[in-house]
Amino acid sequence: MxxxxxxxxxxxxxxxxxxxxxxxxxxxxxxxxxxxxxxxxxxxxxxxxxxxxxxxxxxxxxxxxxARPLHWLDAAAIKKQLADAGEQVQLEILDHATSTNAVLLQRTALGAPSGSVVAAEWQSAGRGRLGRTWHAALGEALTFSVLRRFACGLGALSGLSLAVGVAVLRALHELGVRDVRLKWPNDILLPEGKLAGILLEAQGDMLGPSAVVIGIGLNLRLTEAARAAIDQPAGELAAVPLSERSRVLGVLLQHLLRVLDEFAAQGFGALRAEWERNHAFRQREIRLSLPDGTTVAGVVRGVTDEGALCVETAAGERVFHTGEISLRGC
Structure with a gap:
């Protein structure tokens, strides 16, 4: 973060x-x-x-x-994990940025190609969902953004943040991390807390074409200062050495590219069952905090093909869409 x-x-x-x-x-x-x-x-x-x-x-x-060595990202080591898919990627590694999403959004407006990737060793103003700040020490996280252009309009991109979660999940499984779960709509959890977050920002028209900048932040290590600054339980990828930061980023990009191709061809519906199997709140009682200050209690029944959350409430089943809703376990 x-x-x-x-x-x-x-x-x-x-x-x-x-x-x-x-x-x-x-x-x-x-x-x-x-x-x-x-x-x-x-x-x-x-x-x-x-x-x-x-x-x-x-x-x-x-x-x-x-006090501790630094392990810088290495473009060649990252591309090695991508194999043939590396031809789709234009990778740039920055020492620092306000946020990788901000940098790539500017380049998107100027015509940057699909597959552009910006990674930063350190961010001065990294952003999460609902305007939250993402905290991380230099060299102890992965913070990067990927541009994907779609022929379809913005209306056809529902569920994309959940699809990206599936990609991160698959990458972590390949890296040997098995106790990872997804949290609607865009968090990746370990038992001890949040490991990674996803932030999507889109440009385009409802009828197309469209472009989405996909920002991902993943904790490799958390200093005490970073933990103190975070307002929720947080986890770290302690099973993977910091010296393998570049390999981890390469594996994440590899799975993300594959899932984006799946999403472009079939939508989130093709990934829905996999996402639901790994939802941390599956069939659990939850409480949704809404932007207007009200809350809704119920049991999670699943998600729709558009990525909306289905909750069984006292008044019957209701559907909630991504964006302005916070999810907390009861």
């Missing part, structure tokens, strides 16, 4: 963090010489790295050291 800060990172900071990524001590003088800087510039550029969730040690006579 992502961390909101007001300041843009110093332009030299990420170059220095790459030198420090091994977790060993590095002399400020040596790093200054490597990058053609003054020692004062090194000092200034490393001020405030705590905003990224990093713990930087400074020891006179030894230099600087990160």
């Amino acid at each position: 992502k961390r909101a800060v007001a300041n843009t990172p110093h332009p030299l900071t990420f170059g220095l963090l790459r030198l420090l990524a091994d977790g060993e001590f590095h002399s400020g003088q040596v790093m200054a010489r490597q990058l053609g800087l003054s020692r004062a510039s090194v000092h200034n550029a490393l001020q405030g790295v705590g905003e990224f969730g990093l713990d930087l040690h400074r020891v006179r006579g030894r230099g600087y050291r990160l």
Whole structure:
């Protein structure tokens, strides 16, 4: 999840963090010489790295050291997981962005091709559903967005966020994570809490064509500071080493591309049964919090082919659509 800060990172900071990524001590003088800087510039550029969730040690006579190594995303390692599907992907990895969705939405309006992917090592204003902030330390999450263009109109895209959830589920299963569940409409859960979230933002006409930017944030590790900033239980992908961030992203993209093809051909209906089997609230009593402040209690009966939630209430079965509804277990 992502961390909101007001300041843009110093332009030299990420170059220095790459030198420090091994977790060993590095002399400020040596790093200054490597990058053609003054020692004062090194000092200034490393001020405030705590905003990224990093713990930087400074020891006179030894230099600087990160408390834990950083594992940067590697485009070649990501593409390796995609095999032939890699030809569909135009991947860009940014050191930092306000949010990958914001970056890719701008490029979508300028004609970026379907299959464009933007991943960021760190986001200063990552967004979740209902305007929530997504919190994560640098190098300890995956935050990325994918552009998919459709010939159909926006009205035919109902259920897409649930389909994306199926793709994430399949990828996690391939990575050996079995105790994962889906939460309507766009969360991925572990027993201890939320592991990942999905945010869809669309452009286009009701009759077509349309374009959707699919943003995904997934926790690999959670620092104590990140946990303290999150307003709900959260989980992390502790079973997978941080050194495999690139492989995890590649596997996620591989399954996402496949599911998007399935959705384009058959809609969410073809994925509905798989989604329902893995719903964390299946046949459970729940309470829906609505945007107007009211709540609805009932039992989850499933979802429709359009991805709407079916709830058996005291007044009979009702259908709720994605967007403005929060779901909490009773």
